[in-house]
Amino acid sequence: MLSRLALRRTFTATAFNPYKVTVLGACGGIGQPLSLLMKLNDKVTDLRLYDIKNAKGVATDLSHIPTNSVVTGFSPEQPDGLSNALKDADVVVIPAGVPRKPGMTRDDLFNINAGIVLDLAKAAAKSAPDACILVISNPVNSTVPIVSEVFKKLGVYNPKKLFGVTTLDSIRASRFVSELANTDPTGEKISVVGGHSGITIIPLLSQSQSANALSKEQKEQLIHRIQFGGDEVVKAKNGAGSATLSMAQAGAKFANAVLNGLAGKEGVLEPSFVDSPLFKKDGIEFFASPVRLGKDGIQEILDIGKLSPEEEELLNECKDSLKKNIDKGIKFVDSKH
Ligand code: NAI
Numbered sequence: 001m002l003s004r005l006a007l008r009r010t011f012t013a014t015a016f017n018p019y020k021v022t023v024l025g026a027c028g029g030i031g032q033p034l035s036l037l038m039k040l041n042d043k044v045t046d047l048r049l050y051d052i053k054n055a056k057g058v059a060t061d062l063s064h065i066p067t068n069s070v071v072t073g074f075s076p077e078q079p080d081g082l083s084n085a086l087k088d089a090d091v092v093v094i095p096a097g098v099p100r101k102p103g104m105t106r107d108d109l110f111n112i113n114a115g116i117v118l119d120l121a122k123a124a125a126k127s128a129p130d131a132c133i134l135v136i137s138n139p140v141n142s143t144v145p146i147v148s149e150v151f152k153k154l155g156v157y158n159p160k161k162l163f164g165v166t167t168l169d170s171i172r173a174s175r176f177v178s179e180l181a182n183t184d185p186t187g188e189k190i191s192v193v194g195g196h197s198g199i200t201i202i203p204l205l206s207q208s209q210s211a212n213a214l215s216k217e218q219k220e221q222l223i224h225r226i227q228f229g230g231d232e233v234v235k236a237k238n239g240a241g242s243a244t245l246s247m248a249q250a251g252a253k254f255a256n257a258v259l260n261g262l263a264g265k266e267g268v269l270e271p272s273f274v275d276s277p278l279f280k281k282d283g284i285e286f287f288a289s290p291v292r293l294g295k296d297g298i299q300e301i302l303d304i305g306k307l308s309p310e311e312e313e314l315l316n317e318c319k320d321s322l323k324k325n326i327d328k329g330i331k332f333v334d335s336k337h
Pocket residue numbers: 024025026027028029030031050051052053095096097098099100109113116119120135136137138139140165166167168169196241242243244247
């Protein structure tokens with residue numbers, strides 16, 4: 001049998017771009033399919049899976065897939081399990097935490113997930129301070145500010161490398177528009193900006209030819225469906241969780257875009273909830289909009305473009321909630337220091 005070092009040499013000799021990716025919360029509903037998709041990504045050569053349960057099992061299972069990466073499972077029971085999972089990672093994806101049950105909003109998850117994200121962010125700041133951090137755990141509007149505050153307090157904050165994953169909102173929007181407009185869903189690109197929860201999610205239908213051609217009533221229903229699309233899944237799963245498979249696809253799509261940026265590919269654009277100058281004048285520190293990804297993470301934060309009067313209204317409604325969600329995350333970290 002080849003030693004781990006020999007395996008790594010064999011892989012890196014043939015790999016185009018060798019990247020280390022860590023998934024924190026790798027054994028949950030999102031974590032498992034997301035880890036599978038990361039195992040299938042040829043830019044990933046070192047895949048580390050960390051969870052409070054079953055990481056070794058999931059890693060061993062994935063390790064039998066003949067792609068160009070070594071997969072390792074890490075658990076809190078191992079000495080330095082978390083720090084070894086994170087050490088020198090290029091990309092850290094965080095889907096750790098509890099999902100919603102019917103009737104819950106994302107904000108209802110705050111009490112449990114804020115603490116989980118805080119602890120994981122502290123570990124990441126110490127062991128992978130240069131990594132791109134991709135936060136999936138909800139409420140994203142608050143968990144992203146939690147990570148930024150932790151990194152700031154530990155003196156390693158780089159706003160170009162912190163991302164709230166909002167890709168699911170855009171892929172849902174593309175799908176829902178294509179169903180109504182009878183178009184190819186793979187060709188639909190709907191810009192969704194703002195935040196990642198209810199009315200903070202703002203689909204910019206006026207910027208899409210096929211969406212804009214729909215009736216006023218269809219557009220109103222569509223906006224509501226995109227804002228509350230996650231509830232459809234929570235309701236259908238009836239207590240067994242929220243979106244996992246579509247989210248894994250969304251997370252893998254975004255992680256792949258970040259890796260493409262790191263690898264120097266040109267023209268990589270994806271929406272993300274980031275530390276943004278766009279509405280700082282209104283006291284909003286984080287905002288989701290299209291970002292250009294590059295070798296150092298965010299290369300450019302793009303403007304949200306021209307809005308219809310109805311979209312301007314949605315933006316105004318979003319701002320208050322978004323600001324409260326962001327402040328809640330920041331205050332949570334302050335209360336722990
Ligand atoms: P899940 O309960 O199936 O999995 C969560 C995993 O996190 C479990 O394996 C659990 O053991 C692990 N975990 C808990 N505490 C941990 C810790 N301290 N360290 C490491 N791992 C830990 O939940 P699911 O469905 O995978 O959802 C995960 C999160 O993603 C939830 O907060 C959910 O709301 C969020 N989510 C985000 C979306 C987005 O668009 N950003 C979409 C859908 C869900």
